[in-house]
Structures are given as C-alpha cells and as structure tokens.
Amino acid sequence: MNVSLGVLNLGGNNLSGIISDTFPESCKLQTLDLNQNRLGGKVPKSLGNCKMLEVLDIGTNQINGNFPCHLKNIATLHVLILRSNKFNGHIDCPGNNSGWPLLQIFDLASNNFSGKLHLSGLGTWEAMRSNQDKNQSKLKHLMFDLLEDEDQYYYQDEITVTIKGNELELVKILTVFTSIDISCNNFEGPIPEVIGKFNALYALNFSHNAFTGSIPSFFGKLQHLESLDLSSNSLRGEIPLQLANLNFLSFLNVSNNKLVGPIPTSTQLQSFSEASFENNTGLCGSPLKTKCGSSPPKEDSPSDSETGSIIQWNHLSAEIGFIFGLGIIIVPLIYWKRWRIWYFERVDRALSRLFPRLGRETKKHGRKAKQNQRRT
Numbered sequence: 001m002n003v004s005l006g007v008l009n010l011g012g013n014n015l016s017g018i019i020s021d022t023f024p025e026s027c028k029l030q031t032l033d034l035n036q037n038r039l040g041g042k043v044p045k046s047l048g049n050c051k052m053l054e055v056l057d058i059g060t061n062q063i064n065g066n067f068p069c070h071l072k073n074i075a076t077l078h079v080l081i082l083r084s085n086k087f088n089g090h091i092d093c094p095g096n097n098s099g100w101p102l103l104q105i106f107d108l109a110s111n112n113f114s115g116k117l118h119l120s121g122l123g124t125w126e127a128m129r130s131n132q133d134k135n136q137s138k139l140k141h142l143m144f145d146l147l148e149d150e151d152q153y154y155y156q157d158e159i160t161v162t163i164k165g166n167e168l169e170l171v172k173i174l175t176v177f178t179s180i181d182i183s184c185n186n187f188e189g190p191i192p193e194v195i196g197k198f199n200a201l202y203a204l205n206f207s208h209n210a211f212t213g214s215i216p217s218f219f220g221k222l223q224h225l226e227s228l229d230l231s232s233n234s235l236r237g238e239i240p241l242q243l244a245n246l247n248f249l250s251f252l253n254v255s256n257n258k259l260v261g262p263i264p265t266s267t268q269l270q271s272f273s274e275a276s277f278e279n280n281t282g283l284c285g286s287p288l289k290t291k292c293g294s295s296p297p298k299e300d301s302p303s304d305s306e307t308g309s310i311i312q313w314n315h316l317s318a319e320i321g322f323i324f325g326l327g328i329i330i331v332p333l334i335y336w337k338r339w340r341i342w343y344f345e346r347v348d349r350a351l352s353r354l355f356p357r358l359g360r361e362t363k364k365h366g367r368k369a370k371q372n373q374r375r376t
Contacts, residue, residue, distance in 0.1 A: 005029055008033070008034075009031065011033040011034060013036075015034070016038040018042075019039060019047075019063075020044065021044035021046050022044075027046075027050040027053075028052055029050040031055040032047075032053065032058070033057045034061065035058065035160075039058070041063060041064070043058070048073065051074055054102075054157075057079065057081040058082060059084055060084040062086055063085045065087065065088075066089040066090075067087060067089065067092075069093035072099065077100045078104050078105065079104065079159060080103065080105070081107040083107045083111070086111065087112065088113065088114070089114065089115070090113070099123075099125060103125045104173075105159070105177070106181070108185065109162065109183045109185070109205070110184040111184075111185055113185040113187065115189075117189065117211075118189075127200070128178050128180075129199060129200055158170060162205065164226075164227045165229070165253070178201050179203035180195075180205070183207040183229065185209055187206075191213065193218065196222070199222055202224060203226060206229065206230050207230060208231070209232075211234065213236065213237075214235065214238070215237065215243075217240040219242060220241075220242025220246065223245075226250050226251065227251040228246075228249060229251070229252075230254050231255045232256040233256075236257070237260065238262075239269075239283075244264045249268055252269070253275075253276050255277060259282065260281070261292075262285040262292045263285040
C-alpha cells in the first residue's frame with residue numbers, strides 16, 4: 001500500500017476475500033471506506049499503524065472475530081462503523097486508558113457482540129460531551145485536503161447512519177454530530193452510568209438487546225438528545241420523570257420491555273405514538289389506551305373474552321355429545337320393539353354373568369310368574 005495514500009474508498013462494490021494485512025508503519029491513511037462489500041476474515045492488525053485514521057467504515061460485510069482492540073491507540077478516530085458483520089464477544093479493551101477522545105460516531109449494530117457494557121475507555125470519549133466554550137460559528141466537517149495549502153480541493157467523507165428508525169446519508173460529517181448505535185446484539189446488564197455524561201449526544205440506539213434494570217434518570221441530562229431507542233430489551237420499573245426534560249427529543253421508542261406505571265405527563269412524551277410504548281404490560285396513561293388505576297392485564301394469558309369463549313365451547317361440545325349418545329340408545333328402545341327385546345335380553349345375560357345368584361332368583365321369579373298365570 002502506498003505510504004502517502006490518504007483516502008481509500010472502495011465502498012459499494014462486490015469485493016470479496018479478506019482485508020490485506022499490509023498497512024505500513026508510516027501509514028497516512030485518514031479515511032478507509034469498505035462499506036457494502038462481501039469481505040470476510042478479521043480486521044488486520046497492521047491497520048493499527050494508521051495513526052492518522054479518522055473514518056473507518058467496514059460495515060455491511062462478512063467480517064468476523066472479536067472487537068478490534070488493536071485500534072485503541074488511534075487517537076484521531078472520529079467514526080467507527082462495524083455494523084452488519086459477524087463480530088462477536090465482548091467489546092472491552094484491557095488497558096485502554098487513552099481510548100478515542102475524538103470519537104463521535106460509534107456503530108456496532110447487527111452483530112453478535114455480548115456481555116455487559118462497561119467499557120474501560122468509554123469515559124474518554126470527550127467528543128460526546130458538550131463544550132460550552134465551543135464556538136458554534138466555526139462548525140467543521142470531516143474532510144481530506146487533496147492539495148496542501150489549497151482548501152478548495154478536498155475529499156469529503158460520507159457515511160450512512162440509522163437515526164429515528166430510518167437510514168440517513170450524511171454527505172457532510174459535522175464534528176458536532178454524535179451518535180451511538182449498538183442495536184441488534186446480545187448486550188446485557190444495566191445501562192452504564194457513563195452514558196449520562198455524554199450530554200452532546202444526538203442519537204442513542206440500544207434496541208434489540210438484553211439490557212436489564214430500569215431506565216436511568218440520567219437520560220434527562222442529555223439535553224441535545226433527539227433520538228432515543230430502548231425497545232425490545234428487558235427494562236423494568238417506571239419511565240423516569242426526567243425524560244420530560246428532553247425538549248429536543250423527536251423520536252422515542254421504549255416498546256417491548258417490562259415497564260410499569262404511568263407515562264410521565266408532558267407535552268413532549270404525549271406527542272409520541274402509541275407504538276412507542278406498546279407491549280409493556282403494566283404501563284398506562286396517554287398515549288396508550290390503558291388508563292391508570294385500572295387493573296393491568298395478566299401477562300402471557302389470553303383475554304377474558306377469549307377465555308370465556310373457550311370455556312363455553314368446551315361445555316357446549318360436551319353437552320351436545322352426551323345428548324346425542326343418549327338419544328341413540330333411548331329412541332330405538334321407545335319406538336322399536338325388536339330392538340327393545342334384543343336390548344333387555346342382552347342386559348339380562350350380562351347381569352346373570354356378573355351376578356349368578358341374581359340369575360337364579362330371576363329364573364325362580366319367572367317360574368312363579370308362569371304358575372300364577374296358569375292358576376288364573
């Protein structure tokens with residue numbers, strides 16, 4: 001690989017094989033975009049030589065192995081996209097005290113990562129924290145100057161992120177835009193407290209994992225948050241009142257959890273659709289149809305109407321069967337003499353076999369009856 005190469009964009013092709021492990025020690029690569037190919041294998045160790053790397057997008061491939069901790073010393077990294085691959089295991093990097101202080105976009109969605117989310121270097125992500133002294137009039141975006149001292153010739157980075165449930169193509173990656181997406185994995189345990197320090201966070205997606213515990217109240221400190229997705233986990237307890245303080249929140253999804261209690265009353269939370277809160281058995285209040293104070297429905301049991309319907313049909317079918325069977329026996333006995341004689345003879349024989357003494361008594365009784373008939 002050319003030592004002076006600054007941008008390598010091969011995304012959206014049909015490349016297969018593995019990523020070559022030939023990145024030189026003097027690597028000056030700033031952008032590596034291999035998104036949407038069919039690449040496999042592991043993230044090469046030599047990629048850690050690219051100390052100037054700012055954007056790494058290898059999403060939507062077939063890359064496997066563990067989380068690439070060998071990239072932990074790349075302090076210039078702004079964007080890390082590993083989504084839709086076959087990564088697995090924990091994402092903790094031992095001894096990662098420096099971390100990625102400039103990291104602003106962290107996307108691990110749709111892999112097989114697991115374990116508790118307690119990154120040792122997560123607290124070093126300074127770009128996720130708002131700086132009150134930052135001059136908003138000097139907003140910058142990530143780019144690569146093609147010619148030195150010539151700002152008019154540059155390569156502009158583009159990525160695709162999932163925000164508010166939709167894919168969004170960023171044709172400019174502003175340095176103030178921040179997002180974390182670790183959805184569709186197997187992460188478990190409580191949501192770590194360090195997330196509450198990321199008060200510059202724009203979008204957070206923890207959906208389709210196995211997170212437990214309650215929704216932390218520190219989410220109310222994320223004043224810039226516009227998109228929050230915690231759906232399809234095992235979160236319990238009530239929705240914290242602090243969520244009502246998120247004035248910029250335009251997308252919220254906490255459905256398919258085990259939340260209970262009333263939805264905090266605020267103009268913001270009541271503006272979301274019922275789908276944002278559905279499938280939480282004990283949750284009540286607007287915009288849900290379940291009113292607070294009424295007994296919540298039991299989990300994993302059919303509704304009262306369904307249960308009643310099943311019981312009625314069971315009883316009705318038993319009654320119909322009994323009446324039908326009884327009718328088959330009784331009606332011929334009443335209206336068919338031949339059948340009646342045959343039936344009682346069979347009954348007498350059966351009783352004689354079961355109770356021989358009863359059979360002899362019956363015969364004596366029959367003889368006496370005949371004698372009486374003769375006398376008369």
